[in-house]
Amino acid sequence: MDVNVLIRMADQIEKNMPFAGNKAELVATHLVKFWTPVMRADLYKEVTSRPTDFSPVMCEVVEILHSQANAVLPYGGLKGSSEA
Amino acid sequence: MTSLSENLKYVRSGIGEPDYGTPASTSEELVSVTIDGITRQVAAGTSVMRAAGEQGCSIPKLCATDSLEPFGSCRMCVVEIDGRRGTPASCTTPVEDGMVVRTQTAKVAKLRRNVMELYISDHPLDCLTCPANGDCELQEMAGVVGLRDVRYGYEGENHLEEPKDSSNPYFEFDGSKCIVCNRCVRACDEVQGTLALTIEGRGFNSKVSPGGLNFLSSECVSCGACVQACPTSTLQEKSVIELGMPTRTVQTTCAYCGVGCSFNAELRGDELIRMVPAKNGGANEGHSCVKGRFAWGYASHKDRVTTPMIRESIKDEWTVVSWEEAIGYAATKFKEIQAKYGDNSIGGVTSSRCTNEEIFVVQKMIRAAFGNNNVDTCARVCHSPTGFGLSSTFGTSAGTQDFKSVAKSDAIMVIGANPTDAHPVFGSRLKKRIREGANLIVVDPRKTDLVKSAHIEADYHLQLQPGTNVAVINALGHVVVTEGLVDEAFVNERCDRAAFDRWAAFIALPENSPEVVEAQSGVPAQAIREAARLFAAAKNGAIYYGLGVTEHSQGSTMVMGMANLAMATGNIGRDGVGVNPLRGQNNVQGSCDMGSFPHELSGYRHISDNAVREQFETLWDVKLMAEPGMRIPNMLDNAVSGEFRGMFVHGEDIAQSDPNTKHVMHALESMDLVVVQDLFLNETAAFAHVFLPGTSFLEKDGTFTNAERRINRVRPVMAAKNGKQEWEIVSELATAMGYAMHYDNAAQIMDEIASITPTFANVSFELLDRVGSLQWPVNEKAPSGTPIMHVDGFVRGEGMFVETPFVPTDERANRKFPLLLTTGRVLSQYNVGAQTRRTENSTWHPEDILEIHEADALMRGITDGMKVAISSRIGETILKAQVSERVPAGVVYTTFHHPLSGANVITTEFNDWATNCPEYKVTAVEIRPADSSADSVNTLDDVLMKA
Structure with a gap:
């Protein structure tokens, strides 16, 4: 998948994330909840390859994602957030 | 009260449906009335005619029917009432306590016969050749009153x-x-x-x-x-x-x-x-x-395809094959792709036009037989932000009310919806309430019929610039908070107070004031203030909204903004209030309920929830992936990049309905296998290798769930023209792929859904056939269903206020593309028109039209009826222009019912931040008179060539 699309999506999520709390954690939770593992991994690779091009929040997001790569999804972080 | 008579006669409105002459009374007070010697308790306000009908004693009538208020003009329904002079009309006479009525006396019989004689004296006596022979109330009444001769000649x-x-x-x-x-x-x-x-x-x-x-x-x-x-x-x-x-x-x-x-x-x-x-x-x-x-x-329609077809390449002609061959071919190809490119290289799309049962088996096939979660649904491109927004704030992915609720609303806010065209039967309910005196606020860039039409005029039309919904909803919230209009008791009792305090502090910021928002949205600050006061002061305030809310880059934020406003004004949890999505397709709600999204199973439970997933694994006897799969745009993007190679498209036409047509078509033609299951060879089928003919709604056996969460039975009216139910076809494909799936009938599928979906726990075909319909949740707590949600508390516990900062879309008008295009539907056509274009409905709307304001038209030398080229940074298409006062200067509008128009050739890749719902409602465009070559445009490919 075109990494530029992923970056645009992630950037948009960061910009719009409305929930109260640590923004990086909220964005990371959103990505874990709605993105495929491959998409998250690709974003991690891209952000960590040129971190100065990204916001501090996004850098923190991918670190959180990386640390959770093999962890159980934090189900309940956005309890009830569905798309239907 | 006695039950309605099974034996009532005088029926015309459909075979076998009784007509009681006047509407039922809603009064809870009972009065005692004696009709033809039978004494009964009847709801106060009931007409004598209806009371008589309810006890099986039909009074002749002509001008009365129970869908209309009594009129009292035909004089056929006269009766005698003890203590009353004359012979009052039973339709306009309400029962009173102690009333004694006689419906069959010599006096009334003579009167009725004389009246009928006059009618028949000026009526053709062609009953035997009349189309209504046997279904004519006049004919029947003439018989009932014993008319034998017309003395007048x-x-x-x-x-x-x-x-x-x-x-x-x-x-x-x-x-x-x-x-x-x-x-x-x-x-x-x-x-x-x-x-x-x-x-x-x-x-x-x-x-x-x-x-x-x-x-x-x-x-x-x-x-x-x-x-x-x-x-x-x-x-x-x-x-x-x-x-x-x-x-x-x-x-x-x-x-x-x-x-x-x-x-x-x-x-x-x-x-x-x-x-x-x-x-x-x-x-x-x-x-x-x-x-x-x-x-x-x-x-x-003659275009209907009823036999399976396959082809090696999309450049080949179709070959008609047997079901076995088509299914075997698709299964083999899917497996080959997975063997070569991995489990995640295929996926599928469920359809909101199909039944819950069909959708459930498609998502089951993808999760169990494909072995991944790459399932998505067309709700992705319409109401996915509704689910995200309402579940984040209220705790469930659904509208809060039944449709009847609008009859109790005192202030109605319609945002980004055009119900008189897109949801006409609800639109009629809404208009009725407006005519009765409820206030109306319309938030829409376009002057819809609700803004002003016969006996309807909105109190406020907040005619905002496309893309500024969130700014306007925030401004409305700002007025409520800063002018002390918050329903504090509701907030304290029902909502998360800390979240409210955060939201209140945010919404009170000057940046959310109507005066600041006026500059962003074009809506006068005073109108916003007055509309907010009107809504907050109403006893019952209701919000209804459509795709004009969701199909934006901040669609999810806007849904939460509306939820905030409803909670702040105490408008949740009873008749007449609520936040209500007007769903686009017949079973959008159902397709979402059934687990069509890549991250969740039926009943909106996340795929990563081990306990839930294990229930499905046990029931289905298969290991499921625990991570979300791809959404439709992810699948298409990955197809372009070569990682996603095969797709099952169930009853959708993504080549026409999804944004940025060129990109969608590129994705489709990049795949090794596209399987389309549909009634017609639609635009998507042009890229398909396997075509599996589907069933029309007249052939399906199952259920649809409407926008008010009502589960309705869909019964087969005729035999399936393709010879199979769609769930059978899907089950056979799953089986051919190695995952055995079999059902004897659709009822078994619903039983499986109910067994594993808490909100459907008590649903069965047997119950639906008995009671008619049910609104979920239907379970032990609510065995008769749930017409109104969040009555005693929110599904999530406390209502959650969410801060909703306005983030303008990246799609902006500029010097090159100075106009904003927004899209919608007309009454006579439906979505991509696959159905309605194949009916006489095209009489009213034979082609899509571009509405353009007079000033914008004049500036460009465009006149009414002229063909114009519309270009965005994505592409260009040709439409006929209509100079219109419905759109403001700077905004143009069109529909997307005809593939020739290629409206999505010009829509962009921008979408909702949370759900990827496309931003159909904002596209920066330029318009110019089309050159003569526009006349040669006759296929979508031609349009694409020009893009």
Whole structure:
């Protein structure tokens, strides 16, 4: 998948994330909840390859994602957030 | 109260549906009344006519029907009442405590016969050749009152030479048969609310008139209410005239919009004669629109494909094959792709046009047989932000009310929706309430009919610039908070107080004030302030919204903004209030409920929830992936990059409906295998390798769930033309892929859904057939369903206020593309038009039109009817221009019903931040008169070539 699309999506999520709390954690939770593992991994690779091009929040997001790569999804972080 | 009589006669409105003459009373007070010697308790306010009918004692009538208020003009229903002088009309006389009524006396019999004699003296005596023979109230009443002769003769002045009006494609008006009972006029006024008909002239010259030249050129919207109300053959379906009266009926559910109207499909043998809206339909209560009532002919259209087909390459011709070969071919190819490119290289899309049962088995096939979670649904491109927004704030992914609720609303805010066109039967309910005096606030860039039409005028039209919804909803919230209009008791009792305090502090910021927002949205600050005060002060304030809310880059944020406003004003959890999505397709709600999204299983439970997933794994005897799969745009993006190679497209036309057509087509043609299951070879099928013919709604057996969470039965009216139910086909494909899936019937699938989906726990076909319909949740706590959500508390516990900062879309007007294009629907067509374009509905809308403001047209040398080229940074297409006052300067509008128009050739890749719902409603464009080559545009490929 075109990494530029992923970056645009992630950037948009960061910009719009409305929930109260640590923004990086909220964005990371959103990505874990709605993105495929491959998409998250690709974003991690891209952000960590040129971190100065990204916001501090996004850098923190991918670190959180990386640390959770093999962890159980934090189900309940956005309890009830569905798309239907 | 006694139960309604099974034996009631005097029926016309559909086979077998009783007509009690006047509407039921809603009073809880009971009075005692004696009719023809039988004493009963009856609801106060009930007419004598209805009370008599309810005990099985039918009073003759002509001008009365129970969908309309009593009129008292025909004098057929006269009765005698002890202690009263004369012979009052039973339709206009309410029962009173202790009243003694006699409906069959010599006196009233003579009066009725004399009245009937007058009617018949000016009526054609062609009963045997009349289309309504056997279904004519006049004919029946003449028999009931014992008319044997007409003493006046038939030679006098009469109306027997009145001309017929056959202009409407679906029904005929024969003035010679009209008895001027006013039922059609009143149906148009009271039920539909269009007020297209009138009685022209006075006395003997009185006649029904649609105004203007004829029905087709009039304001008539062809809802069919007048035809249904007519007691004679004056207004008659052309299908009945041509084919004769139906002899049997099957109740089912319309497959057009999310209102989900119940219809009696009336047939002769296996031939469908007409669809008559069912009075016992929970969503529609006997009303219909031009699509559901008349536009069902597509099901037997010559374009319908009923045999499976395959081809090696999309450049090859199709080869008709057996089911076994088609399914085997698809299964083998899918497996080959997975073997070569990995488990995640294939996926599928479920359809909101299909039944819950069909959708459930498709997502099951993908999760269990494909072995991944790459399942998504067309709700992705319409109401996915609704689910995200409402579940984040209220705790569940659904609207809060039933449709009836609007009758109790005092202030109604309609945001980004055009219900009179897109959800017409609900639109009629809404208009009725407005005519009764409720206030109306319309938030829309375009002047819809709700802003101003017959007897309807919005108190406020907040005509915002496309893309500024969130700014405006925040400004409304700002007024509520800063002017002390918050329902503190509701917030304290029902909501998360800390979240409210955070939101209140945010919303009170000057950046959210109407004065600041005026500059962003173009809506005068004073209008925002007054509208907010009006909404907050109303006893019951309700919000209804459509795709004008969701199809934005901040669609999810806007949904949460509306939820904030509803909670802050205490408008949740009772009749007349709520936040209500008007769902686009018939089963959008159901497709979401059934686990069509890549991250969740049925009942909105995340795929990573081990406990839930394990339940499914146990039931399905398969290991499921624990991570979310790809959404539709992810699948398409990955197809372009070569990682996603095969797709099962169930009843959707993503090549026409999804944004940025060029990109979608590129993705489709990049895949090794596209399997399309549909009625027609649609635009997507042009890229398919396997075509599996589907079933129309008239052939399906299952359920749809409408926008009010109402689960309605869809019953097979006729045998499946393709020979198989769609769930059978999907089960066979899953089995061919190595995962054995078998059901004997659709009821078994619903039983499986109920067994594993808490909100559907008590649902079964048997229960639905017994009670008619049910609104989920239907479980032990709510065995009869849940018409209103969040009554005693929010599903998530406490209502959650969420801060909703306005983040303007990246799609902006600029010097190159100075206009903003927004899109919508018209009444007569439906979505990509696959169904309605194959009916006479195209009479009203043969092509998509671009509405443009006079100033913008003048500046570009564009005149009404001129072909114009519309270009965005994505592409270009050609449409015919209509200079219109509906859109403001700087905004243009079109529909997307015709593939030739290629509206999505120009829509962009921008989408909702949370759900990827496309931003159809904001595209920066430029318009110019089209050059002569525009005339040669005749296929979508041509349009693409020009893009």
